[in-house]
Amino acid sequence: MSERSRLRLVVLQVLVLSLLGTLLGRLWYVQVVAAENYKTAAAENGTREIITPAPRGMILDSRGRPLARNRTALVVSISRTAMLRQDDEGRELVAKVADVIGQPVEQVWEKTRLCGSEGAPPAPRCFNGSPYQPIPVTDEASTAMALQIMERREDFPGVTAELTAVREYPQPLGANAAHELGYLGPVTDEELAERAVANDRRGARNETVLQGTDLIGRAGLEREYDDDLRGRPGVRTLTVDHEGGVSGVLSETQPTPGNYLVTTIDAELQAEAEKQLHAAIMRARQTGDINKGYATKLKADSGAVVVMDVRTGGIVAMASWPTYDPNIWVGGISGKDYKAITSKKNHYPNQSRAFQGEFAPASTFKAVTLPAAVRAGYSVNSSYNCPSSYSIGGAPKRNYESQGYGVISMLRAIQVSCDTVFYKFAYETWLRMGGLNAKKKAKDPFTEMAKAFGLGRPTGLDLPSESDGRIADRAWKRAYWKATKDFYCAKAKTGYPEVARQDPQRAAYLLQLSKENCVDGYAYRGGDAANFAIGQGDTTTTPLQMARVYAAIANGGTLVTPHIGRAIMSPDGQLVRRIEPAPAGRVPVSKATLDWLRHAMRTVTEVGTGYGPFARAAFPLDKIPVGTKTGTGEVYGKQTTSWFASFAPAVKPQYAVVMMVSQGGTGSGVSGPSVAELYKTLFGITGQRVDLAAAAPPGGHPTQALPAVRADGTVVQPPRADTRAVRLPGLVARREERTDAGGGGPG
């Protein structure tokens, strides 16, 4: 063996020694020098975060009465890790719990299955939370049930019964407001992913905002102001052993309760509006249909009422009928309830007719078309012929109830709601613009005015899913024809044999319609223009849009942005922000025309179509003058739509009130009396006496001051003669009722 080999072997051994030295050095560094870092990392490795949900903020009416709050409920939960420790994966445990809370075993078992795991039922029946989160199986446990569980802990390992906050809609003074409040629902995986992406983009990666078991606003104010109401959950970091059992608490941050939403709604008026709307519906159902010789009663399938502050656009009351109890959503809506509020038979109680229902506005629309006529050159000071029918292109178009009035002033035309005068305005204007040969983009003053009043698009109300309404102008007709001509052309050939079997007359009408639509359905005809002028035809609006139109006329031309949110307040009483959406603009109507229109509508109440309801109600118009306009919308195949649009006081107006009853007959007969009653509440009228202090909201104007929120979370109503501190049971422990400075003491 050579010396070279020996030498190289020595070198190799030195190399090996240095490798071992390297290992020991690195080992020393990792285990001794940097050990603390790794111990921290190890602790994080073995931790789980438990989210303590924040109490959701209350939704208050304008005076601080809770429209949505939290009640404490006894929630029974089962720990999943405790279940897994059982030999039978917790089957027997679940059976015992089900027995105590009185639910079917299988139902409780399903609730404990993690969504997406094998054998789990589809959401929302499965558990959508973290595996380390206790799984709630009921939020309606009684104290007796809770005691059974808590006193026999050895029989119920991992089962807890805890007081937890649950949403509640107390309906103060009977104010339901279901469509405005909305409801909560479990967050979906898609939403969680969306929020995670949004958080990433904001760089707020570690923000725990939402998790699988959270409820988020699904509709109404609950959804619109979800971010404000939700608050921030508390995070408890637990150390977890390898079995997933909890071995200690590493850190804890308390949840930040959600902020309060103060609305413009006055619960007292809201309750009255709902009552009056219901009264109108019931009145209609006892009234015979004038078009069917009074033999058939009116169906009055649905209705809506809007009370708006004309100066700010604040919604003081808004109601839709049919409605439902918003509390059915709490704790997950049952299949039966869900079916009930979405069924055609019940006329879709989940839809708000006030801001989602679209109806032909009929003669209330003359508030829009009169200024348009003025712009088209028709003076309000001139006289016009009001025949019983007006010929358009050879076809006579009749006045409502075929009544003729002869030559009358414009004022009289408004008072009696003469349609033929408006036919003339629209038809002549249409002819002047070229009639059927008018340019595609011709600016028709009538449709342009409708646009200027904010129709055909959402008003910007702070509620989700608001309807657009529709302005049936030239562009719309063309677009509609393009979308439907294939259907109509096919029908023009085949006819309507299936309809003909039952109703040959209707089938003939439909065939004729199909033929016309197929050939030149795009044409904006003279009849379309005439229909538009009286708010008939394909033009539709929501009651809210009409309330905004009347608010614009009442306030001198400002197109307000309707809103229900008034302010966001922190639970300790600090004002977070006011909600004062800027107006959408001004309507292009001169002051003189607006003044004239307000005056004209005031006289409608005194001597015109609006006279009846207020006269019968013995309303003191001398003290509180009211401007009104009635509407009776004709809908093919249905009974007429009853409209009653108004504002008051006619001088320096404060409120606009619009009521609509679908298949409700005439405006003055069905909606009018209810609107008159509402004004009595709005201005504190009893008999001939006006007592603004007794009005709702008090003072004859919307409540200006914000309710005071005390540090303990209780809410104090703004001063009023009989204002008291109103105690809000929520998460705050009950204390003695007290009367104090904030409220001024009982009257």
Add this chain to the structure above:
Amino acid sequence: MTVGYRPTPYTVPPPRRGSRLLHRDSALRRMDWTLLVAVLALCAIGAALVWSATKQAAIDGGDDPQAFLKKHILNVGIGLVLGVVASVFDYRMLRAYAPVVYVLSLLGLMAVLSPLGTTINGSHSWIVLPAGFSVQPSEFAKVALVVGMSMLLAEKRDAEDEPRDMDVVLALVFAAVPFALVMLQPDLGTAMVVCALVLGLIAVSGAPIRWVVGLVVAALLVAVVAVQTGMLKDYQIDRFRAFYDPAADPKGAGFNVRQSLIAVGSGGMDGQGLFQGAQTQGKFVPAQQTDFIFTVAGEELGFVGAALVVALLGLVLWRAGRIAMQAEDLFGRLVATGILCWFAFQSFENIGMTLGIMPVTGVPLPFVSYGGSSMFANLIAVGLLQNVHMRRYS
């Protein structure tokens, strides 16, 4: 038993075996007891660590918590028997059997690539046998390679001669075949061990220095080209990338390194106690009873226990070096040197990746990791070391 070949006339074979077992010249007396004790200590520590690493998973899975421990002890037992067999025959006789062992190992490696082979952890390295046993032929190939290359490099020469270029080329070709088969699996870890072993053998054989330098340069070039041309699988490159930046992808390639470092680091000086390591028992570290067994030592036995493991391995390597130094002929020296390089590189690679200073490649920690083939091969190698040692000065 030792009939036939008698290397020197001075060796007096015991007339009746057993009666003079403790005689000054007896095999037992001439054995390297330090080496044996160090190896047995490592096996014992390994058994405890394997038990700790597998107990919880077995309980969770409803299996026998001692299942891995029992199999591990069985592996050690079989390995020791194989080691004794490897030490009893005079190693010089192995020259005769080397071609047979070599061909057998090649057949084994080829069988792995045939449909008989099974993929575990991304490497197509196993042959699964009935009754829950599996064989990893590449482990045995290491033994074959050591013996075969030693034979080629020490063959046909007087003791003082150095291998000529032709011998080196022949030895390299000899090594290239199993190396290529291992790379095809692909088993990067074993391939790297093979490289280290070949390099050490050629260097210590006394071959011209240009071969040593040339091979080092070639190895580096191959590494660069392999990465550049995508010869390596993506996950292999990711493992290397995770090596220099473990935080880059903490859920993916860097996960093993990160979890491994957390486990070792949280052990501190004294460790958390056997069966007490939160990371180990929480099963945060993957492949913990095999490639990442050292993390159990680090976390549960602390610096004291982990350093003891390193020290025992150092002891084994020192004894292997000493045996190579004292070997009677070049063949014996080269066998010992090959085993030294194998153990040294594999220990450094395994512990180094656990500590984040080497890329993650799947090689077991000698004597400590769970795994039959590896244990058998290691103990056979120890038997060969003892064999060379017992027959020194003879």
